[in-house]
Each structure stands twice: as structure tokens, then as C-alpha cells.
Amino acid sequence: MATHLLTGAGSGIGAAVARRLHERGDDLILFARDAGRAKEFARAFPGARTLVGDLATPDRLSWALGQQHLPDRLDSLLHIAGVVELGEVGELTPKTWHNQLAVNLISPAELTRLLLPQLRVSHGQIVFVNSGAGLRAHARWSAYAASKHGLKALADAVRDEERPNGVRVTSVYPGRTASPMQAKVHQQEGKEYDASRWIDPESVATTVVAALDLPRDAQIDDVTVRPGR
Structure with missing residues (x-):
């Protein structure tokens, strides 16, 4: 039985990935921002463990x-949580920059640092669920895109550093995905939100799980997922 630690399991892609892995009987450790959220995860995913941190x-x-008690080994660390706040560079405050960089980039780097020993034991895998914004920035997306461009750099560097230790690193770049975050983005853009136009989170979850299940003689470094409509 594989052991996976996930951030972002509360909604969207993270919840879809957690459901897939839970349904097939894998051992889940779900990262929760507070004790209340941890209780919600325990109810939604019976048998899963939780870790609390902001x-x-x-x-x-x-x-x-x-x-808190950490596992002795991890088969995967899945960075899926993220936040977004749109705005033109001339309007964004340092607080807005700091929050997106903290959640989307610095915390993944810190969790990776703290959990690398367990991943090395199992020759495990780190998956960074990035964004199309991690490959190209558009107007009003500067802070979010900067955090995701940084996440790509983090993944690329860790991949090279940990290859000798047998740790695989995958970056997934989804396009717009139907989720509460996407609804918030549309609200910020002043646009009507139609979930049917965008990628189903289950489709991104399929991509993530496929990367995890790839035989050890190969690895997926980068994969882009785009809306098919």
C-alpha cells in the first residue's frame, strides 16, 4: 500500500486526487490548515490521517x-493547494504578493525540504500541480503567474538534485479547471462562470495518478492538460 501526502484535498483537483487514491485503498495523509479542516477530512476520507499547518x-x-507524527516513509508528496488574486501590477499590494508566493511557492519548497528524507527512503515521487500560468503570464495574472513560474523552477531544480536519490519529480500544468478557485477567478474577471466549459478536476486527477503509477523505468517530467472544448 502506497502512502501519499496531499495538500489541497478540500476541493477541486486536490479532492479528486484524494478520492481516487482513497478509493483504491492507498494510505492518505491530508494536509489541513487548521483542526476544523482536519476533522472535515477525517469524515470525508475514513482512515486517512491528517497533518495541520498553515x-x-x-x-x-x-x-x-x-x-506531529510524521511517517517514516512517503511514496509521494502532492502539492495541489493554491490561491489566486488577480490585479494589475500597478494595483497589487505587497500583502497580495506575499500571500500568493507563500502558499503557491514557499510552502511547497518548505514541505519538500522537510519531507525529502521520507521520500528518499521509498524512492518516491513529488508532484507539483502547477498551472498554465506557470508557463505564460497574462495581464492581471502577474503575482499568481510569478508564484507558478517559481514553482516550475523549484520542480526543475529538485528533479536534478534528487535524481541520484531515486526521487521522481513531475510538474502538471492544467488549463482552466472547473473548481471553486475558477469560480473565484471568473468573479474577479467580471465574467459569467460556466463549469461545463472547463476541464473536469477528475481529468487532471487521472493525469496525476497516471504519473504516480508509471513504472519505475520511466518518469513524466512535465505534462500540460488543456480544455478539450
Whole structure:
């Protein structure tokens, strides 16, 4: 039985991935921002374990995990959580920049640092669920895209560094995906949200699980998923 640690299991792609892995009997450790969220995860995914830590405060993650029981080994670390706040560069405040960089980039880097020993034991895999914005930035997407461009750089560097330790690293770049985050984006854009126009989170989950299940003689470094409509 494989053991996976996920962020972002509360909705969208993260919830879809968690359901897939839970349904097939894998061992899940779900990262929750607070005790209330951890209880929700425990109800939604019976048998899953939880870890509590706030991705918005990456400087405190080491302390938070130090107070909790960590597994001896991990087969995968799945970075799926993310936040987005649109705005033109001339309007964005440092607080907006800091929040997106903290959740989307610095916390994934810190969790990776803290959990690499367990991943090395199992020759495991790290999956960064990035975004199309991690490959190209558009107007009003500067802060979010910067965080996701940084996430690509993080994944590329970790891939090279950990190859000798047998750790695989995959980046997934979904296009617009039907999720609460996408509904928020449409609200910020002043557009009507029609979930049927965008990728089903289950389709992205299929991609993530396929990368995890790929035999050890190969690896997927980067994969882009785009709406088919």
C-alpha cells in the first residue's frame, strides 16, 4: 500500500486526487490548515490521517510538523493547494504578493525540504500541480503567474538534485479547471462562470495518478492538460 501526502484535498483537483487514491485503498495523509479542516477530512476520507499547518505561514511549518507524527516513509508528496488574486501590477499590494508566493511557492519548497528524507527512503515521487500560468503570464495574472513560474523552477531544480536519490519529480500544468478557485477567478474577471466549459478536476486527477503509477523505468517530467472544448 502506497502512502501519499496531499495538500489541497478540500476541493477541486486536490479532492479528486484524494478520492481516487482513497478509493483504491492507498494510505492518505491530508494536509489541513487548521483542526476544523482536519476533522472535515477525517469524515470525508475514513482512515486517512491528517497533518495541520498553515501554508500561508511557511516560516511556521517546521515547528508545526515538529509537533506531529510524521511517517517514516512517503511514496509521494502532492502539492495541489493554491490561491489566486488577480490585479494589475500597478494595483497589487505587497500583502497580495506575499500571500500568493507563500502558499503557491514557499510552502511547497518548505514541505519538500522537510519531507525529502521520507521520500528518499521509498524512492518516491513529488508532484507539483502547477498551472498554465506557470508557463505564460497574462495581464492581471502577474503575482499568481510569478508564484507558478517559481514553482516550475523549484520542480526543475529538485528533479536534478534528487535524481541520484531515486526521487521522481513531475510538474502538471492544467488549463482552466472547473473548481471553486475558477469560480473565484471568473468573479474577479467580471465574467459569467460556466463549469461545463472547463476541464473536469477528475481529468487532471487521472493525469496525476497516471504519473504516480508509471513504472519505475520511466518518469513524466512535465505534462500540460488543456480544455478539450
